[in-house]
Amino acid sequence: MKFGSYFLEEITPYESMLRRMDEILAKRTTKFQELTLFRSEGFGKVLILDKDAQSTERDEHVYHDTLVHPALLAHPEPTSVFIVGGGEGATLREVLKHPSVERAVMVDIDDELIDIAKELLPEWHQGAFEDPRSDVYAEDARAWLEQHDEQFDVILVDLTDPVGEDSPARFLFTVEWYSLLKKRLKPGGFVAMQAGMLLLTHHREHPVIHRTVREVFEHVRTYRTYIPGYFLQFGFILASDHTDPLTIDTATYQTRLDERRLKLRYLNAPLITAQFALPNDLIEAIEAETMVSTDAEPFWLDEEGNPHQKPLG
Amino acid sequence: MKFGSYFLEEITPYESMLRRMDEILAKRTTKFQELTLFRSEGFGKVLILDKDAQSTERDEHVYHDTLVHPALLAHPEPTSVFIVGGGEGATLREVLKHPSVERAVMVDIDDELIDIAKELLPEWHQGAFEDPRSDVYAEDARAWLEQHDEQFDVILVDLTDPVGEDSPARFLFTVEWYSLLKKRLKPGGFVAMQAGMLLLTHHREHPVIHRTVREVFEHVRTYRTYIPGYFLQFGFILASDHTDPLTIDTATYQTRLDERRLKLRYLNAPLITAQFALPNDLIEAIEAETMVSTDAEPFWLDEEGNPHQKPLG
Amino acid sequence: MKFGSYFLEEITPYESMLRRMDEILAKRTTKFQELTLFRSEGFGKVLILDKDAQSTERDEHVYHDTLVHPALLAHPEPTSVFIVGGGEGATLREVLKHPSVERAVMVDIDDELIDIAKELLPEWHQGAFEDPRSDVYAEDARAWLEQHDEQFDVILVDLTDPVGEDSPARFLFTVEWYSLLKKRLKPGGFVAMQAGMLLLTHHREHPVIHRTVREVFEHVRTYRTYIPGYFLQFGFILASDHTDPLTIDTATYQTRLDERRLKLRYLNAPLITAQFALPNDLIEAIEAETMVSTDAEPFWLDEEGNPHQKPLG
Amino acid sequence: MKFGSYFLEEITPYESMLRRMDEILAKRTTKFQELTLFRSEGFGKVLILDKDAQSTERDEHVYHDTLVHPALLAHPEPTSVFIVGGGEGATLREVLKHPSVERAVMVDIDDELIDIAKELLPEWHQGAFEDPRSDVYAEDARAWLEQHDEQFDVILVDLTDPVGEDSPARFLFTVEWYSLLKKRLKPGGFVAMQAGMLLLTHHREHPVIHRTVREVFEHVRTYRTYIPGYFLQFGFILASDHTDPLTIDTATYQTRLDERRLKLRYLNAPLITAQFALPNDLIEAIEAETMVSTDAEPFWLDEEGNPHQKPLG
Structure with a gap:
């Protein structure tokens, strides 16, 4: 060194x-x-x-491909997409690659971050903020969704974890929040979200999120990828009331990739399917989880990554 | 900190x-x-x-499941297994879980490491060295295989990477070495090996190994897993002259897991299949690779992970 | 690295x-x-x-020479010495080198540390604990001195700093504590103590200690040395009611070193005198200091090294 | 952390x-x-x-006071000063504080460093480069001195150490180099130099420099200070053919400080005297040293700080 x-x-x-x-x-x-x-x-x-x-710069496509495309390819024709967070613009960029998308609303609480991204992170947004289909708000996403009853085909949640008992992000990981997302989905819609690191599969962050989303949505599936720049593996969730993601086969993903003329740097149809295959120890950890995060008792993580629902002491 | x-x-x-x-x-x-x-x-x-x-201790099962079971499950009835390296005994332990295995020969050059493992690493070997089916030699594995014409159903290669232009491991990554392994395989046999980290897919270590193995075997497939304890993703190779691993479907893996009454902590049948799905950038890097490692010009890695076939100076 | x-x-x-x-x-x-x-x-x-x-091991003589010998050489014939702390035994070892010393009482609160030192740190104590003149107690030094009215020619204080508002060491840096030390000194006696690091001279740890000792003793002098193993410079204090240390000249130190046949690895007579020469910025910081630590309001240091007398709130 | x-x-x-x-x-x-x-x-x-x-910024005065003022105060009336190195301008700044100085020539090989210092390091030079008495050259100092036969009252050498067998600085630590400095001194002149870290006194860097300077000058004295920003103690040398620095007493320094109306942040008269008091182990290491660095066999330091006169290999 x-x-x-x-x-x-x-x-x-x-x-x-x-x-x-x-x-x-x-x-x-x-x-x-x-x-x-x-x-x-x-x-x-x-x-x-x-x-x-x-x-x-060199591996953001791994994360953004994984957050965006499984949901948008699961949907037969997404026309409207809502993005929670995603300030640097790469989630928006990937969404706009789907030709059926007519409207993409992005709400990130940090207006200064968006301005900095426009100036310093062109490799990420690549002009996505200027696309006429983009509608970007610097507000609290939960407040925005409570105040607007517009519905979307896909909602993408790109948030950081609720670390610390006072984390304001706690209220974006609760049953009530996921119920609000569900109300803002059009029939047949999908929600995809980043859902915690999977360092050792017994860690409970991802299982708690999974368990909580399951209170609200009929079909909830975990998928995963390794993010080289984090040196960590991350869990994601794809949820829907209409279609179990596991029933979408590789051929369907392939057809949609072809129809939409999408050339992705990371994902392809077999790999999307493969991302939903989970190891035994993670399956067991998800099944064993009982904690449900609510507005009354929102969960948060301590420094060791353990979930809590009450203040520590 | x-x-x-x-x-x-x-x-x-x-x-x-x-x-x-x-x-x-x-x-x-x-x-x-x-x-x-x-x-x-x-x-x-x-x-x-x-x-x-x-x-x-907490994640060695991820690595050892991934090295051992795809190959042994690909084979309909492995009776004899040869292990190159694997000094701490966990590869041997996993091999012995397959009930058809009658003989497992392990050759690791470091006799002291084996002794230390017996004393200090019981969580790894769990008594595997004492199993009557085990035959453990502290020798150079290439010399052993050159001197013995015994054949095996599965050969597992558990080696460290050839880092540095004088690395003695260089001669365990060449066409001639893989040809020797092929000669020591019974008809229908498989070779599996650890095959380099996949930090960013443009790194060439794994592609060079893949390209070299392809000189020798008819069917060569890359598969991968994230190893939490390394904070890295690793590539593996499953090779055979008889069966393309991609033609073995999930149901076959499942049947064999059931027949052999294997309860694995990490792998299951869908996940084995999924490990063979590769991202686009890795597929392209493997296809683009032209370097073939030979005894005359064995490849080695510099500190940045770049492959070379001649001394740098 | x-x-x-x-x-x-x-x-x-x-x-x-x-x-x-x-x-x-x-x-x-x-x-x-x-x-x-x-x-x-x-x-x-x-x-x-x-x-x-x-x-x-290689530089403990710098610290222990500096803590012990200026005080014992300042005294014309020290027969009894009291050591506060000093668990690893090197302070005691240096005290016993002075042939006039008949009795050396050491009180360190940590009995287990003393036992560990006896076993693992022979380079430090070099058998000092077994010297018939040594009397070692594993107790709170302040309690011991309150309960025994024995008086000593020299008292050496070898303590760690009062870091943190709950540090029990706070009560070994107060006017009352120094007054107790003064009562336990024979006429003509000296107190020497480690008195805080001097990283940048505007730090107030040493000035507060100096200011507090000045409330109790007539003559209070700062001296200093660089401790290689700490990579830091430390302040020490030599205090007395009888003799201003600055009036003891190099020749006197030399005569006493000769008479006592002391061969020190680090200190010599001119260097003892030199250690009392202070830089301008440290002189100013000591003169400017007003904080006096008392049992009612014992001072403590925060992580930045700033002194406080009340809880941070 | x-x-x-x-x-x-x-x-x-x-x-x-x-x-x-x-x-x-x-x-x-x-x-x-x-x-x-x-x-x-x-x-x-x-x-x-x-x-x-x-x-x-906060402790450069410790280093620069120590390099500059002992030599200029040792001289009864320095009018001309030559500085080897010293690119950031603080050595020059301190030299110019002595009112008798009419001419200060500084030669630093790195012209870009001088330009950067002018722009970014105003706290160091404080305008010294613009003083009409200053004459600054961006050249090799040895070449400059060989080509100019001007003589100076004081020469200050502010160089980095000769680390590595190919260090060009090796030729600024030899008998021939010190002989050149001596030729460029006026009668009664002094040379002062930074002369290596004193981490543990058995390190030989400083002793070799001291031993080499002794080949050339009649009076060679080591003095030292702790540099907080380095977390290390450094040795300096004051050399002269005319006056042994140890014969200059504190009162003389005090008188000259008063006459020249110098208010230093770090040094004062007693402290200058004190800096020449050395510990026993350093005195012994200097006396034991036999290596003399010459142009034919210039010494250099390996990474452990050990001196060599020939290539290692």
Whole structure:
């Protein structure tokens, strides 16, 4: 390990990563978070929000392909999409690749982050904010959805985890929140969301989210991918009242990819199907989970990643 | 990050991990490598060989399930298995779970490592060295196979990567070596091997191994898994002259798991199939690769993970 | 920086040291502290108590020479010495080198530390605990002194700093405590103490201690040394009601060193005198200090090293 | 240790420091070195050249007071001063404080460093480059002195250490180099120089420099100070053919400080005298040293700080 500049990130409470920074491109503070952007030999531009790597230039397509395309390909003809969070613009960019999409509403609470993204992160948004189909609001997404009764074919939830007993994100992981999302879905609609890291499958973050979503939606399926820039595997959820994602076969995904002329850097039809295959220990952890997060008792994570529903003490 | 004892590991040349050590259990030096064994809050016992984490108590099943069972389940009735490396005994342990196995020969060059494993790593071998079907040699595996013309149903290759232009492991990644393995396979046999990390798919280590194995075997398939304790994704190869692994369907894996009464902690039939689904960028990297490693020009990796066939200087 | 085992120490809240551990010799937990003992290439055995390096085999003589000999050489004929703390035995060892010493009482609260020192730290105590002149108690030093009205020629205070608003050490840095020490001094006696790091001279830890001791003793002088194993400079205090240490000239120290046939590895007569020469910025910081620590309002240090007399709130 | 940006510096081959960077102010590469400038909570602006901290805003006065003033105060009336190195301008700044100085020539090989200093390091130079008495050249100092036969009252050598067998700095630590300096001194002149870290006194870097200077000058004296921003103690040398520095008493320094109306932040007359008092182990190491560095066999340091006169291989 050579002398020089590094970013220290606590990957877990017991393992920390020192990431070499070839050049620090920006350091900004918004009302909500602190942003550090640096250039890394291995990952290109690396975006840090507060204490964690959020996205890197060379592998952001792995995350964004996985968040966006399974849901949009599960839907036979998505015309309207709602995005919760997603401030740097890459989720929006991927959504707009589907030719049937006529309207994409994105609501991220951090207006300054959106402005910074427009200026410093062109590799992520690639002009998506300027697309005439895009409608971007800097507001609290839950408030926006409560105040607008518009419905969407697909809702994508791109949030950070509710770490800490005072995390405001806690109220975006509850039965009431998922019920609101359900009301804002058109018939036949799908919700997809980032749903927690799967470091060791006995960790309960993902199982609690899965269990909570299951209170609201008929069909709830976990899928997963490894995110190189995080050095971690993450769980995602695809939920619907209409169609069990597991009944969509590889051929259907393939047909839709072909019809929509989508050339993805990471995902293809067999891999989408494969992402839904889970290991035994994760299946057992999901089945064993009993915690349901509600507005009255919203769950949050301590530093070790353990879920709680009440203040610690 | 709290004060205390840490192990510094260079995950890549640009990213280093500091792993908290709750207790250092052993530090030993053999003729071939230096072993550090410590207890970690997140992973239980962690085994370091030289500079890298090799295995952890809590997730070694992910690695060993993935190395062993796809090959042994691909074979309708494996009776004899040869293991290259695998000194800590967990590969052997998993092999012996298949009831048809009558003979398992393991050859690891480091006799001291095997002795240390017997003493300090009971969670790994779980008595496998004492199984009457086991035959363990502390020798160079290539020399052993050249001197014995015994044939096996399955050969499992559990080696570390050829890092450095003088790495002796270089000669266990060549056309001639894979040809030797092929000669030691019974008709219908399979070879499975650990085949390099897949951090970003443009890395060429795995593609070069894949390309080289393809010189020798008719059917060569890449599959992959995330290893939590490494914080990395690894590629594996399943090769055969007889059967394309992709033609073995999930139902066949399921039937064999049931017949053999195997209860695995990590793998199941759908997940084995899913591990063979590759992302687009990895498919392209494998297809684009042209380097073939031979005894005359054995490939090796520099610190950045780039493959070379000649000395650098 | 090579892969391997390191001890992470926060030298300041902003600068942390990773110390390479060639071998971990012991890790023990007592009622009062956690001890880590490792071998370092640069410093030999390194003793860590809780979060900080306490002493190293190769440079402990710098610290112990500086704590012990200025006071004992300032006294024309010290016969009895009291040591507060000093569990690993090196302070006692240096005291016993003065031939006039007939009795050395050491009181350290941590009986287990003393036992560990006897077993694992022979380079420090070098048999001092077994010297017939030594009288070692595992008790609270303040309680011991309150209960015994014995008087001493020299009292040496070898304590760690009062870090944290609940630190029990706070009551060993107050006017009342120093008044107790004064009562236990024979006429003409001296007190010497470790008195805080001098990283940048505007830090107030040492000035507060100096200011507080000045409430009690007529003559209070700061002296200093660099401790290589800490990578820090430390302040010490020599106090007396009888003699201003600055009036003791180099020749007197030299005569006493000669008479007592002391061969020290670090200190000599001119260097003792030199240690009392202070830089301008430290002189100003001591003169400007107004905080006096009392039992009613004992001072303590926050993580940045700032002194406080009340809870932070 | 909090998440965030850090500079990793190898203080020794076995101890590394992670310094928290609150803000990275500049990163520049010159023909000769790489400069990193960041803001630290503890030290203000921190200047890194290549791999090591060179100077910090809050404690640069410790280093520069120590390099400059003992020599200029040893001289009864210095009118001309020559500075070898010293690119950031603080040595020049301190020299110009002596009212008798009519001419100060500074020669630093790195013209880009001087330009960067003018722009980014006003706290260091404080306009010294613009003083009409200053004459600054961006050249090799040895070549300059060989080509100009001007003589000076004081020569100050502010160089980095000759680390590595190919270090060009090797030829600025030889008998021939010191002989050249002597020729460029006026009668009664002094040379002062930074002369290596004193981490443990058995390290030989300083003793070799001392031994080599002794080949050339009649009076050679070591003095020392702790540099907080380095977390290390450094040795300096004051040499002269005319006056033994140890014969200059505190009163003389005091008189000259008064006459010249110098108000220093760090040094005062008693402290200058005190800096020449050395510990026993350092005295012994200097006396035991036999290596003399010459142009034919210039000494250099390996990574462990051991001196060599021939290539290692």
